[in-house]
Amino acid sequence: MRLLSQIFQPIIIIPKGAKIKNTEITCKSQKLLLECGLIRPTSAGFFTILPLARRAITKLEDLIHKCLKDVNAQRISLPCLTSSRLWERSGRLEDVGSELFQVEDRHDKRYLLAPTHEEAVADLMADVGPISYKQLPLLIYQITNKYRDELRPKHGLLRSREFQMMDLYGFHTDQKCAENTYNNVNNVYKKLFKILNLPVYRVVAPSGDMGGTLSHEWQLPATAGEDSIAICPSCSHTSLTSGKCSECGKETDVCGSVEVGHTFILGTKYSEPLQAKCITQASNPTPLIMSCYGIGITRLLAASIEALSTDSCIRWPAAIAPFSTIVIGPKEGSKEWSLHGIQATQGVARCIGDVVGDVLLDDRHTLTIGKRMMMADRMGYPNIIVCGRNSIENPPKYELYANNAKTPLLLDMNELMQFLRNDSSNNVVECAN
Template identity: 60%
Template sequence: MRYVSQIFQPVITIPKNAKIKNTEITCKSQKLLLECGLVRPTSSGLFALLPLARRALDKLETIVRQCVEAAGAQRVTLPSLTAAHLWEKTGRLEDVGSELLTVKDRHKKEYLLAPTHEEAIADLLADVGPVSYKQLPLVLYQISNKYRDEQRPKHGLLRARSFAMLDAYAAHASAECSRAVYERMTRAYSRLFERLQLPVYRVSAPTGDMGGSLSHEWQVAAAAGEDAIHICPSCSHAAIDEGPCAQCGRETDRVSSIEVGHTFILGTKYSAPLKASFVPAAGAPQPLIMSCYGIGITRLLAASLEALSTETSMRWPRAIAPYSAVIIGPKEGSKEWQCHGEERVLDLWRRVAQTQDTVIDDRHSLTVGKRLMMADKLGYPTIIVCGKAVLETPPRYELHCLYQSRGPRLVTVEELLDVMREEECVENGLEVATLTIIVCGKAVLETPPRYELHCLYQSRGPRLVTVEELLDVMREEECLENGLEVATLTIMVCAKAVLETPSRYELHRLYQSRGPRLVTVEELLDVMKEEECVENVCGKAVLETPPRYELHCLYQSRGPRLVTVEELLDVMREEECVEDGLEVATLTIVVCGKAVLEKPPRYELHRLYQSRGPRLVTVEELLDVMKEEECVENGLEVNKIV
């Protein structure tokens, strides 16, 4: 969407100095979402998410998905309806029955609109099982609507009857494995909240109706919260219970908070009664050890607004703002409008939109100040105003960065684009989650030179490292970014056995169920070569010069063949064209046939998406066709082609 006037946003206008008595609006996120036209209540505890809220939620879901998939989770979709007899088997139907929304089909079979899916996952694993220990650990997740029959829905999206939720479930062969996966998912949660730049605390919590042996809540500090945590002002450690800090012994401060996530190690509470089992390396099948992980997506969105907004203006986590920037053009009829009117504003949008998702406030009959006030209330992270300075040469624009403490400043279009590119990096979580900064300071004068290393995602401060130490850190960082910290990492430990003759090393292969073993350097190299082949699905031909790879194209009738890396890249480029639908929908083929001998030379033009056959064209006619084709691909085929 390019223009604000086109967005479906039913704003609630409250007269100045009006006194509103509405006991149903109980927190600022609820008030702001309603007033700004992002949500609309349909009945008690149920809301329609309108386009701007949907955009924010889509961005949040994308970030959540990236974080959990980097930790090895695979996405599934489970039915919203779960058979009630599964909950009877685990005992939860009686324990939490009052909060469940239930239905009966025409055959009088009872179902429930599940608020969570532990039973459904256990039943799925039982149906396909018993699984082999070699398939474990297994982490499955979904993002879908859940339902709870809240007795007193309140606070808008914070306590609703229908809500979007991430729920992930892991199956393991041992308690040790479940704890390792639990820590991996915990790191994924931490990266998520760091990227959102939210004050979220992980606190130990009772397992409650969910059961299990271990549980943690993830709490956002916010005044509207119905929970409370105790935070140490010295070390920032948080806990549910009041008392001296467990880490430093200082007194803690009580803070209201909102629970946005919960994680559990469940043990066999669900797998045993539902007969979800695995086959170990030796012996009879055993119940799977399970863990589960939840994040309330719509609740997290509302909690973010509670934590960051003022009473009168929204403030989003930058990465999930509905639009990253808004351009406010001059008021229609003004001097600025004569110089920098609609076409100039549109040109500016085209350039800015290449770096960030940007919208134009095209309500030019309103004053700039009025639109600026409305943009501030909606919380656009970046506001670009075409004010008096657009009359200068070159024109300059007022840049308001709402998430920075500095005030507005005037910038040229080139400076504006630099800021927007920097903002794009910030939105993608590079400033906190993954960014490493290397500074060439005074220590580069040493022998050997050393560099200041700032790892912004770590709590430790900067440190000086040599180039070799720096490379080690960067390799480790690459493993973490690619989710290799648990799923595929091989660790070699130089322990006591290196004193033997020959030396032996502890080999830990974390993706295998077998424990560490001692290997010589020759055995270690064999393992690593095998590992490289396994990761790249390479056969014996990689040992040739040049190496060749087995290429299996499953959608072709021909069998596998051996190709060099250059031949492989050619095939992949061709496959990319096919994936993008170019073989039929938009592909133009230019053939240099006999007609190139003419003066001027002509070329056979085959346009596969048209019913007309090939024709001969000169190079000038060909260029005209290609320009027209570019317009058509960009949706300009009717109203913009001249």
């Protein structure tokens, strides 16, 4: 059980149209994350992630780790700095050089703060290889901070210059193996977004700077998004280009969207220049077929807030809210307080904590229940439990505002525990299999 009075959450009130330290507020998620004390800008496009947002991100990471177990992906950590020479060899230094943060060491050796790691993993495979076909397909991934020197960082975590990303790399003997793995990982993406309850669309995408043979973007509709997708109202076919639906010929609806993930079959674009090879039964060492998969973690967090929240209240995917449940006790000095004061409220929070694992007690008892409920609603905690007027009944009853409901359920302790047990097991069961 955590006490809200002890949470480091520097809430700020921003006058309309004001500029905050190098950051213009341009969208809802940025405004809510800043004002609710979840992130803090340091310089243009860079943010400190504060404790409550950090908790949400950790939950998202855990969920991704669990989902990736389905495809036997193994976790590694590559250095944030990649030798610029590797990017020279792949040809990308020339292509996207202006977007890279580059540094030199004391021996004048050049490195870049990697925005992605195709070169680095291909070099790893070249270094240990040639790898046997018996080990393939091989899937390795990491969750680390990535860097891109955006010309115009904006929208807070939606387009920042440092961002957290899950990047997964697949190595295959041939195209067929790559396609199988590609489909399996795409199913992992679908499952993840289903658990998060987000309407993320998979659309065919051009491969761009990454090169390769097949790619999809994973787009979440949100008005602040810099991309747009066209959805056919008739057959639900989704694409990046507006106009007539390619499947049924009907006129499509276009909406703003945020790219939260990208998947590619890369072919040999990186393995060939970097000499990453495998040994097959039939032939001499041949270049590995590569696939790669990304999920922008900090961007997905911001995009889901963008898509789900109102102008004044944060709404999270329930599975990643910083705390699933908040308990609000009576106001100091009230009749309830004298009968159901701090001890009893802490007892309630402790019991609930045993069931849901992550409970927050709003121990600011000098504030009215109404004021604290308003703040809990603004923060978007999925379950708000109030020990109010009915907590002095026999047996005590508690108000439960479940999943941001406007009207409460009035439950005794057993009923409350039963409800929360079902509620939290829903999440756990779905992501464990």
